[in-house]
Structures are given as C-alpha cells and as structure tokens.
Amino acid sequence: xxxxxxxxxxxxxxxxxxxxxxxxxxxxxxxxxxxxxxxxxxxxxxxxxxxxxxxxxxxxxxxxxxxxxxxxxxxxxxxxxxxxxxxxxxxxxxxxxxxxxxxxxxxxxxxxxxxxxxxxxxxxxxxxxxxxxxxxxxxxxxxxxxxxxxxxxxxxxxxxxxxxxxxxxxxxxxxxxxxxxxxxxxxxxxxxxxxxxxxxxxxxxxxxxxxxxxxxxxxxxxxxxxxxxxxxxxxxxxxxxxxxxxxxxxxxxxxxxxxxxxxxxxxxxxxxxxxxxxxxxxxxxxxxxxxxxxxxxxxxxxxxxxxxxxxxxxxxxxxxxxxxxxxxxxxxxxxxxxxxxxxxxxxxxxxxxxxxxxxxxxxxxxxxxxxxxxxxxxxxxxxxxxxxxxxxxxxxxxxxxxxxxxxxxxxxxxxxxxxxxxxxxxxxxxxxxxxxxxxxxxxxxxxxxxxxxxxxxxxxxxxxxxxxxxxxxxxxxxxx
Amino acid sequence: xxxxxxxxxxxxxxxxxxxxxxxxxxxxxxxxxxxxxxxxxxxxxxxxxxxxxxxxxxxxxxxxxxxxxxxxxxxxxxxxxxxxxxxxxxxxxxxxxxxxxxxxxxxxxxx
Numbered sequence: 001x002x003x004x005x006x007x008x009x010x011x012x013x014x015x016x017x018x019x020x021x022x023x024x025x026x027x028x029x030x031x032x033x034x035x036x037x038x039x040x041x042x043x044x045x046x047x048x049x050x051x052x053x054x055x056x057x058x059x060x061x062x063x064x065x066x067x068x069x070x071x072x073x074x075x076x077x078x079x080x081x082x083x084x085x086x087x088x089x090x091x092x093x094x095x096x097x098x099x100x101x102x103x104x105x106x107x108x109x110x111x112x113x114x115x116x117x118x119x120x121x122x123x124x125x126x127x128x129x130x131x132x133x134x135x136x137x138x139x140x141x142x143x144x145x146x147x148x149x150x151x152x153x154x155x156x157x158x159x160x161x162x163x164x165x166x167x168x169x170x171x172x173x174x175x176x177x178x179x180x181x182x183x184x185x186x187x188x189x190x191x192x193x194x195x196x197x198x199x200x201x202x203x204x205x206x207x208x209x210x211x212x213x214x215x216x217x218x219x220x221x222x223x224x225x226x227x228x229x230x231x232x233x234x235x236x237x238x239x240x241x242x243x244x245x246x247x248x249x250x251x252x253x254x255x256x257x258x259x260x261x262x263x264x265x266x267x268x269x270x271x272x273x274x275x276x277x278x279x280x281x282x283x284x285x286x287x288x289x290x291x292x293x294x295x296x297x298x299x300x301x302x303x304x305x306x307x308x309x310x311x312x313x314x315x316x317x318x319x320x321x322x323x324x325x326x327x328x329x330x331x332x333x334x335x336x337x338x339x340x341x342x343x344x345x346x347x348x349x350x351x352x353x354x355x356x357x358x359x360x361x362x363x364x365x366x367x368x369x370x371x372x373x374x375x376x377x378x379x380x381x382x383x384x385x386x387x388x389x390x391x392x393x394x395x396x397x398x399x400x401x402x403x404x405x406x407x408x409x410x411x412x413x414x415x416x417x418x419x420x421x422x423x424x425x426x427x428x429x430x431x432x433x434x435x436x437x438x439x440x441x442x443x444x445x446x447x448x449x450x451x452x453x454x455x456x457x458x459x460x461x462x463x464x465x466x467x468x469x470x471x472x473x474x475x476x477x478x479x480x
Numbered sequence: 481x482x483x484x485x486x487x488x489x490x491x492x493x494x495x496x497x498x499x500x501x502x503x504x505x506x507x508x509x510x511x512x513x514x515x516x517x518x519x520x521x522x523x524x525x526x527x528x529x530x531x532x533x534x535x536x537x538x539x540x541x542x543x544x545x546x547x548x549x550x551x552x553x554x555x556x557x558x559x560x561x562x563x564x565x566x567x568x569x570x571x572x573x574x575x576x577x578x579x580x581x582x583x584x585x586x587x588x589x590x591x
Contacts, residue, residue: 018495021521025502028514035567038517042560045524049556052527056534067533070542074529074549081550082558089562091569097562098516101555105522108551112528115544119535129485237519244525249488251531257488258495259524265499266518270511362508369511376569383572387508 003060013051014255020044021259025266031382048255078104091377092337095367096155099233102240103148109243110141114210116250121202130250131191135184135209137246142213143220144239150221151232159222170223176216183209220286228285230367231274235282238267277362279414279424307442310460312469315436316476318460319345320352322399322434326391328359328427329371332405332439336466339378342404345474346380352477357384359391359401359427361409392428401432403453405439405466411451420449435459438469513566520559526552 021044027037053071056063063071082101089097117134153159183205190202224232245260275282319325327342346356358380364371372385386394395401403410410429414421429435435458442461444450453459462469506514529548536542 017524021524022498022502025499025514025517025521028510028517029505029507031510031567031570032572034510034513034570035564038513038520038560038563038567041517041521042564045520045556045560048524048527049530052530056530063534066542067536067545070533070536070546071530071549074533074546075526075553078550078553078555079557082554082556083561085554086558086561086565091566094512094516094562094566097558098519101523101559101562102519104551105519105525105555105559108525108529108548108555109522111544111548111551112525112532115532115536115541115548118540118544129482234515237515237522241518241522244522244528245492247525247528249485249492251528252484252488253527253531254488254491256524256528257492259521261492261495262499262502263518263522265496266503266514269500269503270515273508273511360508362511367512367515369508369514372509373512373566373569376566376571379569379571381572382509382570385509 006055006059010051010055011254013047014253017044017048017051018255018258020047021262025262091374092334092339093156094373095229095233095370096152098367099148099152099155099236102233102237103145103152106141106144106148106236106240106243108141109240109247110138110145110210110213112247113137113141113243113250114206116247117206118203121206128188128191131188133246133249135187135206137243137250138206138210139180139184139213140239140246141243142210143217144236144243146214146217147221147239148217148233148236150218151229151236154221155229173216173219176212176219179212180209180216183212224285228278230363230370231271231278231282231285233367234267234271234274235286236267238264238271241265241267274363277425279421307454308457308460310436310462312462312464312472312476313479315460315462316473316480318400318434318436319349319354319402319473320477320480322349322354324355324357324394324398324400325349326357326359326395326398326401326429326432328361328401328403328406328410328429329375330361330364330404330406330409332407333466334364334370334374334405336405338404338466338470339374339380341467341470341474343375343378343380345470345477346384348474348477357386357391357394359388359395359429360385361388361406361427362425364406364409388425388427395428395431398432399434401429401435403429403435403437403439404470407439407444407451408449410453411449412456413449413452429453430456430458433458436462438462438464438466438473440465509570513563513570516559516563516566520556520563523552523556523559526556528552 020040024037024041027033085097113134186205187202221232241260241263245257245264248256248260271282349356360371375385376382408421410427411421412430413419414424414426430453437459454461529545529552533545536545
C-alpha cells in the first residue's frame with residue numbers, strides 16, 4: 001500500500017475515534033445510557049491509539065526500536081498506575097483522583113508542545129503560526145499541571161483546604177502572568193523574524209515561560225478555598241482540553257484538535273454552571289480568598305432569635321411520623337463520609353411508609369455533581385435525587401426537611417439584597433413545616449455569615465458530626 | 481497562514497460548538513461522571529506523545545516523549561476506568577415500597 005493510502009486509512013480511523021467521543025458524550029445525557037456512552041468513548045480512544053501505533057510501525061522508515069520501547073513501556077507503566085489507582089480509589093476520594101489525572105494530562109500536553117518547540121526552534125520550520133500554538137500550549141499545560149496537583153492535594157487534605165493567602169500573593173501571580181505573556185511574545189516575535197533569536201536563546205526563554213507557568217499554577221490555586229474546588233477542577237479540566245487541542249495544532253493531528261476542543265468546551269460550560277449556581281463570577285472565584293473574614297458584611301435584620309436544640313430522640317419521632325421528608329445533604333456529609341448512613345436512615349423511614357427525597361444543590365460536594373455520585377455509591381436510586389428547581393416547590397408540602405452538613409445553600413438571607421450570599425440560588429428549606437439540622441457547631445459556612453435558617457423557630461439543631469448524628473437518629477428511629 | 485492551518489482552525493471552532501451543544505443538556509446528576517469522562521478524552525494527548533516519540537532523535541527528546549507517554553496513558557486508562565466505576569453505581573431500583581417491608585434493597589452486589 002502506498003504511504004498516501006496508509007495515511008488516508010489512519011486519518012479515517014482518527015475521525016471514527018473523534019466521532020465516538022462526540023456520541024459518547026452525547027449519551028451521557030441520561031443515567032440510563034451514560035455507562036454505554038463512556039464505553040463508546042473508550043472504544044474511540046482505543047481505535048485512535050491503536051491506529052496511531054500501527055501507522056507509526058508500518059509507515060516508511062518505520063519506528064525505531066528505542067521509540068517502540070518508549071511507547072510500549074511508557075504505556076504499560078502509565079496505564080498500569082492509572083488502572084490501579086482508578087480501581088482502588090474510594091468514591092469520596094474520587095475528586096482528587098480526577099484532578100490528578102487532569103494534572104498528568106496537562107503535563108503530557110505541555111511536554112508534547114515543549115518537545116516540538118525544541119525540535120523546530122532556530123530552524124526554518126519554525127513559523128509564526130506553530131510558535132503561537134506551541135507557546136500557548138506550553139503555558140496552559142504547565143499551569144494545569146501544577147494547578148491540578150495543588151487542587152488534588154487540597155482535596156486530599158495534604159494541603160490546607162482553606163484559602164492560603166501568601167503576602168503579596170496576588171502580586172506574585174500577576175507578575176508571573178506578565179513574565180509568561182512577555183516570554184510568549186518574545187518567542188512569537190522571534191519566530192516571525194521581528195527580533196533575532198537563535199536556538200539556545202529561544203530555548204532559554206521557553207524555560208522561563210515554563211517556570212512561570214508552573215509557579216503560576218501553584219499561586220493561582222493555593223488561595224482558593226476548598227468549597228470552590230468544584231469550579232476550579234472544572235476550569236482546569238477545560239484548560240487541559242485546550243492544551244491538548246493546541247498540541248494537536250502543533251503536530252497537525254485532527255483527533256487531538258477535536259477531542260481537545262470538546263473537552264475545552266464542556267469544561268468551560270460546567271465551570272460556568274457551577275459559578276452561576278454560587279452566584280459568583282469565575283474571575284471572582286479565581287481571585288480567591290472569599291469569606292476569609294475580610295470585607296464580610298454584617299447580616300442586616302437577621303432577626304436575632306435563639307437557637308433551639310433538639311435531641312436525637314425528638315428528631316427521630318418527627319421523622320418517623322412524617323409523611324414527606326426531604327434530605328438536604330451538603331459538604332459536611334461528604335467530609336464525614338456519611339452517605340451510607342443517610343441511605344440507611346432513608347430506608348428505615350421508607351419502611352415505615354415515609355416518602356423520602358433528596359434535594360441536591362448544584363454545588364453540593366467537592367466537584368460538580370459529586371453528591372449524586374456519593375449517594376449513588378450508597379445505593380440511593382437516582383430517581384430519588386432531585387435537582388434544585390425540581391425540589392424547591394415541594395418543600396412547602398414537606399413535613400420535615402433534614403439538613404445534613406449543608407449551610408450557605410440553605411440560607412434564606414440569599415433572597416435579600418446586601419449579604420454576601422445575596423442572589424445565590426438556594427434550596428427553599430425554610431418553607432418546610434419543620435426543619436432538623438445536623439451540624440457540628442454553630443460555625444459559619446463558607447460565606448462567613450450566620451445562617452438565618454438556624455434561628456428559625458421551626459428549626460431544631462442536632463449538634464453532631466454528620467455520621468454520628470445519623471447513627472444516633474437511626475438508633476432512635478428504630479426504637480420509636 | 482497555510483491552508484492546512486486554516487482548516488484546522490475551522491475544525492477546532494466547530495468542535496467547540498459541538499461540545500457546547502452536547503454538554504448543555506447533561507443533567508446536574510451526571511456532572512461528575514461527565515467531567516471525569518471528558519477528563520479521559522483529553523488523554524488523547526497520548527497519541528501526541530506517541531507521535532513525538534516516533535520522531536525523537538536526542539536523549540532529551542526521548543525523555544520528554546517517555547514521560548509524556550506515561551502521563552497520557554495514566555490519564556486515559558485511569559480516567560475511563562474510574563468513570564465506568566462511577567456510572568456503574570447509578571441504578572434505578574424498583575420504586576420503593578410505600579408501606580411495610582422493603583426487604584434489603586440494593587445492599588447487594590456493588591463493585
């Protein structure tokens with residue numbers, strides 16, 4: 001077969017792979033077809049990778065022994081590590097693993113771009129257009145690599161989850177951005193011939209850009225608080241997609257461009273959905289340090305009021321004799337890993353004829369939709385998981401709303417102007433006939449303000465860790 | 481700009497629009513698996529790593545290609561497996577019994 005034919009066949013195989021990605025993502029529209037969708041996407045990936053290997057081996061000149069060893073051994077090592085981690089990770093630790101995979105993906109994209117740059121730098125092949133894609137790919141890839149590692153470390157608890165504010169940190173971040181952009185311009189102008197750059201000098205500038213990108217990733221994510229991580233992970237995911245697309249431009253490969261653009265777009269949309277759900281702009285989240293005490297306004301007209309404490313036994317009686325119960329799980333439930341306990345309680349109540357539903361706020365958990373995954377892991381059937389718009393009208397008819405480790409997303413103050421949470425879409429928990437809140441203390445939520453729900457006369461506070469609180473409720477309901 | 485590059489930019493733009501269109505309809509319930517699934521798709525950069533390995537001609541190039549391959553492979557394999565594990569858990573149990581015995585629902589066979 002002629003070289004042209006081989007490449008044509010390979011190209012079509014790449015297209016099939018790209019089409020499988022699109023169709024696979026499309027099937028993620030519904031829980032019933034999502035698993036097939038993911039598998040379809042995996043098949044597309046297998047086709048793309050296998051064809052590439054076959055192409056490299058069969059084309060004229062073939063593949064050098066060293067290169068083959070690098071590809072095969074590299075794949076076995078990387079794939080083996082990935083497989084092992086993916087199989088053993090606990091579902092609560094899943095956000096940090098996804099973040100870790102995102103980091104290595106971004107790193108790989110950066111390396112591909114760096115390698116290509118080193119090959120063409122100072123040669124006639126170095127054109128303006130390749131230089132732009134290479135350098136942009138390098139910067140985004142580097143930022144994603146360290147940024148995702150930090151995000152993963154924060155989620156894992158290796159790095160403090162609360163916003164870490166380095167003195168002058170924002171200035172440093174800003175300075176790094178300037179260095180990266182300036183280096184980028186120098187390299188682009190160099191390749192356009194506007195300024196004379198020889199190979200070694202441009203490699204040096206590239207090194208500077210890489211370093212700036214790597215440090216920027218760290219200083220960008222460090223000041224961002226744990227509760228904003230869903231948005232950050234989503235944004236970094238989008239970055240990696242873009243970096244992969246840039247690498248695709250550099251090596252002239254359509255499947256990289258298509259797949260990268262798909263992921264870049266999907267990550268971008270998810271990021272926006274998350275940010276909207278918190279009523280904050282993406283820039284505001286990246287700027288970080290939200291609610292760290294500074295600039296927090298006093299809540300106006302909080303109604304004062306006292307907090308009523310409720311015992312597990314009293315709460316259990318309310319729950320056991322209710323008709324409709326809505327469970328509102330939050331960050332605290334995820335942290336305490338209480339998803340199995342909440343399912344147990346719900347089943348106990350259902351066996352007594354109580355109708356139980358779950359109200360899931362879009363930003364509950366540690367990554368977009370994380371709460372759904374945790375509850376699914378605990379065998380909660382997904383038809384019981386209700387999204388905010390769907391469940392909000394039902395609170396009025398609900399006898400007891402059981403809030404577990406959720407705070408800001410239930411604060412009625414969001415409906416008024418002039419508070420840090422104003423305008424944030426919330427769950428209408430305060431419209432329930434009775435409310436039970438399981439919470440460790442009266443501590444404030446992420447927004448740093450008091451939750452007016454807790455002083456509502458209808459609210460009873462059960463002060464406990466989510467897991468312990470649920471355990472005592474389960475025991476008490478059994479005894480009713 | 482070369483003709484090839486212009487076509488590549490056209491493909492890029494259309495793929496972004498396809499991505500926006502496809503993702504906008506995904507319910508919040510599936511956002512985590514979706515993100516994880518998208519995360520595995522950008523592991524396609526593995527193909528890029530293989531291509532640079534094939535043209536590598538110096539120890540530095542070989543090293544870069546090797547690390548990129550390891551990273552890309554971890555991203556692809558791990559990403560798909562963890563997404564599959566997640567999606568496997570989403571199930572529709574028969575509607576919960578309104579009163580009385582609901583047996584031992586869903587506790588069996590997970591994983």
